[in-house]
Amino acid sequence: MAKVEAGMAGNVWKVLVKEGDEVKAGQEVVILESMKMEIPVAVEADGKVTKVHVQEGDFVNDTDAIVDVE
Numbered sequence: 001m002a003k004v005e006a007g008m009a010g011n012v013w014k015v016l017v018k019e020g021d022e023v024k025a026g027q028e029v030v031i032l033e034s035m036k037m038e039i040p041v042a043v044e045a046d047g048k049v050t051k052v053h054v055q056e057g058d059f060v061n062d063t064d065a066i067v068d069v070e
Contacts, residue, residue: 006060010034
């Protein structure tokens with residue numbers, strides 16, 4: 001199982017996947033908003049989303065888990 005981390009602090013602007021979704025390497029799963037910029041967060045490998053840890057509007061820090069992919 002792989003955890004996708006935020007990579008930087010910011011607000012969760014949009015969640016693009018839900019639990020059970022199949023994802024491909026490089027696919028964006030969440031868009032963060034920080035300093036009025038939109039920062040996409042992508043998965044590194046193909047898999048299935050097993051857990052979404054955030055909701056739109058949540059604040060995350062740089063090492064917070066966003067989604068789990070198996």
